[in-house]
Amino acid sequence: MRPLFHPAIEDVRPEAILHALADPSRAAIFAKIMQAGCVEACSAVAAVGDRVIPKSSLSNHIKVLREAGLIRSERHGVEVRNHSRWIEVEARFPGLLAGIINAYASDVGSDLRAASKTVAR
Amino acid sequence: MRPLFHPAIEDVRPEAILHALADPSRAAIFAKIMQAGCVEACSAVAAVGDRVIPKSSLSNHIKVLREAGLIRSERHGVEVRNHSRWIEVEARFPGLLAGIINAYASDVGSDLRAASKTVAR
DNA sequence: CCGTTAGTTCCGAAGTTCCGAACTATGGGC
């Protein structure tokens, strides 16, 4: 199976990050991965709120997050483990992720309320 | 002519802001409007770097920024004056715009280097 | 091996974006 592609941190583009996180499901998935430190399996993340994301869409969301440089995915046997590249991204674009996560968190009805606690301000 | 629609600040959604600014031309337009305080005419903003944006695309970009809640547009005779809603947006989503503008500014080759000076850190 | 679980790929339908051309609105000159 083809190895998973990850951009080097210096190749990460702000527009890719914004595009990736402009989708609330994707932002929620990213927030979950971030909070967990290391979420085992994409499927651990398959539900956003009360809505279940179909496998193929989920696979695609994860790919978008990965190629934007937001997460790192490793195959572990039959599953893929995802963890956030928060520290690297924060070093490259200080305040960007915190601003975004907090914006979603302060937005009523969002699934990201919990994530904002992870983001020191 | 139909009046221009502006969302109330409490109706502004983070995903709309991210989507609007995920496009580098739109981010550059927003940055220009922000720096100028009040840019007269859309056309004052018609070139991004060395690339000229066609009128119809520009009109659309301005509309996206307006409906995301990032700018306010007023018709003044034959032209439209745009100014940024920075202060309102900053109050609602603290750190969001600064994070985004700085991310673009620190990205080599971006047209937003100048804008970051406007953003206190 | 075969079954099961986890994820990826394929592909068609639906939606979005881009931009040229045609249009509309406003103000200035005569």
Next chain:
DNA sequence: GCCCATAGTTCGGAACTTCGGAACTAACGG
């Protein structure tokens, strides 16, 4: 008042993106 120029908007089609079901592949357990 009428015409022109200027500034933006709308329309429409081609190109691109997104979504999700079905079929596929990969790895492990028995």
